[in-house]
Amino acid sequence: MKFDLSNLRGDITGGITAGVVALPLALALGVASGLGPMAGMYGAIAVGFFAALFGGTGPQISGPTGPMVVVLAGLFASLSGDASLIFTAVILAGLLQIVFGVLGIGHYIRLVPYPVISGFMTGIGVIIIILQLNPVLGHASPSGTLGALGNIPEALSAIHPANLLLGIATLVMVYMWPAKWGRYVPSPLAALIVGTLVAYVALDVPVLGSIPTGLPELQMPVLGGDNMVLVIEAAIILAILGSLDSLLTSLVADNMTRTRHHSNKELIGQGIGNTAAGLIGGIAGAGATMRTVVNIRSGGQTRISGMAHSLVLLAVALGLGPLAENIPQAVLAGILVKVGLDIIDWKYLKRAHQGPRWDLLLMVLVLGMTVFVDLITAVGVGVVLAALAYVKQVAGLQIEHLRNLPEHLDSDEDKAILERNRDKIALFEFSGPLSFGAAADLGHHVREQSGGGAQVLILDFSSVPFLDVSAALAVETIASDAKSSSKRLLLAGMNDEVHKVLKALNGRIPAQGSYQTLSEALQAAEASLKESESGEPQSLPAAGAS
Structure with missing residues (x-):
């Protein structure tokens, strides 16, 4: 495999910057998945390194993302926290992505209509925010969106004031952090450090607690058993969702660098990364838009930047445990609320009323099904309805002429x-x-x-x-x-x-x-x-x- 060394300095700078940005997100998304902060770190390391090494989008940074974590959190609840089965789903999802790439399905995944993608991603953003409302109020979040919503009245009746203030302050700091300072210390990392120090010195709030350190243990897949149907279903959702998420990020990278990615090669790289993540006890990941944009703006252009980002996280992970134990849950919840708000498609929502009414209706339908039914049904129904509407429109034109x-x-x-x-x-x-x-x-x-x-x-x-x-x-x-x-x-x-x-x-x-x-x-x-x-x-x- 050839490496382009012409931009080595920019790639290393971009990779280090992206790694710093990815650190608090990996920890927060690991906690949100139910598998713990180090599962988020291992996932970021494995997916980030192997997707960059074997993928088809030069400057793309891959790692745990909000949409993938929503699926894993649901699976964690359904399997009562059986980690071996969850990691099996991650491994199977990676293998499916490799198959997608080999069969050339990458070109077809990009054909999902925009209102479906918008409703789907907005729904995921809403889910992430809903799941973090209880932790911000000082309570453990029940499993599932409906469970979290149902528990909010009880949480509101017994608010933990210090926890709530810390969560709100974290969210405000992430938004208000000056851009010129962000060049040196990204806002999520700054909020993580400041929030942890304030809580350690002055506040009594729930923290992450004991975290293992060192190299991960090998997790062999567990096949068979009563829960295998759930595992396979989750693997399919993760594979499709991760592929969509990654290829959308690839399009963003193309627009910024004026290059063209290789869809099927990217799917193979993402598949290898997720398979490796599952084998070392990491959560599933995909191409991450924000981290990719940070990498490109910091000078990253080739696969070396993505690999450098993972090596930064690996160095941190080997000695992070004792430091991360004191991170307040409210701080991570505040960072995740920002992640959820960023995923919501505000750009489309602001002007949706100016476009075709059917597209807006389709977007709202997919959003509702994503939040209250499940992800795969939402996308499936959205694609079918969009296709039928298009066929009807074309048929009307054919008959008219x-x-x-x-x-x-x-x-x-x-x-x-x-x-x-x-x-x-x-x-x-x-x-x-x-x-x-x-x-x-x-x-x-x-x-x-x-x-x-x-x-x-x-x-x-x-x-x-x-x-x-x-x-x-x-x-x-x-x-x-x-x-x-x-x-x-x-x-x-x-x-x-x-x-x-x-x-x-x-x-x-x-x-x-x-x-x-x-x-x-x-x-x-x-x-x-x-x-x-x-x-x-x-x-x-x-x-x-x-």
Whole structure:
């Protein structure tokens, strides 16, 4: 594997800065997952190092993120804190991401519509904030969003004033920390240090307590048992969520560096990182937008910066335990509230009312399902509804432009033919791929528009690159209606693929004639009408027929 050393100084500077920023977040997210602060550290080290080494986005910094922790916290509650099964889910999620990358699924993950992503990420931000409300008030947070919300009245009736003030002060400090100071000491780290010192000297508030130090122990996956379904389900959610999160961050990095990432390679790198994290007792991670932005702004450009960030965290982790034991839970809760607020898509929410109403409704629906149902259902329902809405919109456009008047035609001769036989020839031209959404109304629309006087129907496929089974069956229905009403049906402009689909489903082309061009079909239709009016045997010209 080649390393670009042309920006070594910038990469090391960016990596060290990103590592300092990642430290308090790794500790806080580890605690939020239920597995403890060192699980957050080990996850940041493993995912950060291996995703950078094997991934496809040069300056990306990977590690524990809010969305991943929400899934892990739910799994922790469902499995009653069985760490071995949780780490098994992390390992399986990593393996799934590797499979995603090998199969080339990275290109498809990016096709999730923006309102779905916005609602999903906003919902995750809301969940993180809800889960931290009880710790800020001085109480342990019950498992699950609904449990945390249900416990808030009880927590409000017995507020721990010092804890609440410390949490609020932490949040204020993170927001108000001067930007010029942030170049040297990032606001989360400053809040962590100051909050811990103040609490140690003057306040009696809950702290993290005993933390193990040293190198992590190997965690072998545990397969089988009654809870395996929960583990597999969580692994799938983690894999999809981590892939989405990482590729979105990759797009941000691309915009900042004017480069282009490799989606599938990035998924393989993230998968290797998460597999390694699970094996050493770390929580799952993904590409982290804020840490990546910090790295780029500090000079990081290549994979070396991500690896340097992990080595900084490793050095800290080996001797951090005694220092981290006194970190107040309220300080970490305040930092996590900031994380949740940052995840909420304020930019879209401020202008959502100016866009399509359906997009806003979809975003709100996904947000609600993310908070009150579960993450995978929210994304699945959102994607399906967005796809159906898009198909309906495209189908409406296809049906709207189906009937064409003579002035639409390029050839004066074609216009003249259609003008002379305006009431006897009904021409329908399809624009673009003929989708199954349009197929449902195709036959009905043709019946309505052709009127009682039309004797010949022409379907022009010149602009149709392909059609699916639904559309082909709709053409068959039009042919059947034409036959029952004694009308002749001609097809024009079919390419080989369209011709093959129509013929394969019916055994033959469902029409009295098919022509390579629309002009040939119009000429044939007029000749047929003249024969009919003269009382001569009706036959369609063979020229150009297929």
